[in-house]
Amino acid sequence: MSHFFADDGAKIHVSISGEGSPIVMLHGWTSSHREWFPFLEALTAKHRVYRWDARGHGGHPLGKHAAATAERMARDLENLLDHYALNQVTAVGHSMGALTLWQYIRDFGTKRLSRLCFIDQSPKLLTDESWEHGIYGGFDDGKAREMMAWLKEDFAEAVLKLTAFGLNQRAREKYLAGASGWERSRAALRAQDPGPLIDCWASLTAADYRDVLNRIDVPSMLVYGQESNFYSVETAHHVAQQIPKAVLHIYEGTDHSPHQWQRERFARELMAFIDPQT
Template structure:
């Protein structure tokens, strides 16, 4: 395979509600490594980009719901899920490059891209560097443009994590990743959910524990170094900012900051969710995404038709 070349590699059993088999495909990256991704349904393109330490299958439930109306493309980022780490240095720039390679290989246009947590950082970095000509809309799920808190910036992680706290977290990741994953998993969800649904949390812990602690620490360090605040005002495309009212990751002020900073942003808050509304309220989440994606796709079609007549 050459860079950007795609192939079908194997069939996997989805964990979705329908339990249907889906085809896992591969796309060769510029350094020779292979990204695994799924390509479901038909219609306007939805690109779903997962968060740190997760994988594309964290979107299984909403993917089934969305694939009835959209073409849903779901990559596993490097060192996550079925995509190997490769030999390149693991950072946000590399993930953005990989995502651009996939978009080019599949010739995707008028994309509505959803970035959950670190996935939003990857999309912001890609757009800041390459522009948003290939995108119709952007959905940000519970993320801050700068995750570490500093003097004068308190809209990073709701725990108040600063540089020193991040350093301690990285040390813990490298020293005992399974223990770190077990402590991290419950904090992805609304407060109290872990006690009510221990089996669900145990499943998430098992999936997170499959990651390599060193790779996750490298990505965390890169994510923690990002400051995309100055780039936001130039991202002039329709944006939906999604948050969970009971998130332990970011507070409501962070979402308000994004709406104020992005030129065409609106917000929706899920009352019973934490950091992962797509897992906690999937039906409602899919409905919000569908409404937004249909609206921005219609606007993109109108824009293309107007351009065609003008030319």
């Protein structure tokens, strides 16, 4: 692992692999740079891949530095691009990573970006009477307050329940059955410091990037799970309609992490998107 220091002094860890034009990969909430490990062999054949642990993530202590808000992580991304002198970047964001990219575009524009890939995310997580494309198609302020209380009471179990009791019936069944994969996730979540992650969640649920989508002026690839735990296929199509030049892929039979369920397809389609001439 390498690292750089953000402009508030926070140490941000980055794994760097391969040679060629840059790809920056931004993981989801509670995850780390390891989320992207399965794709390294395919991507590093032609590209230099930067995979960070967002502040407050990856087991790295945040200390007294600023909380991992969407705004702060977007600034961290700009600091990363500055530190490694990166331009013409392909940026890939899953879940929280997509929100970070939308915040980055709001704050810094697209001048340093050449292509974007957003994986299974809505531009506004909370729903209301005028917005049905957030979490579950029905996750309002009241449910957000309830979720926050659960996170503070038992962080790991709250995260698992958020994932299990959504739109994916298979996830619900596996959770209730105590499947081994859920047990591993529970152990991993319990090993993390919940405070910074709870603060991060509060920032993400407060965000609204609907106004950013139609300002994206570089080619964008969208990947959504047909059986996402959180978002309907209608959400995917809505986002695709709002972003100019967007190409939408729906991965059949997959959840909120479609790239993990169909890894070879994702790597192939991402490479074709980045290098269409090959």
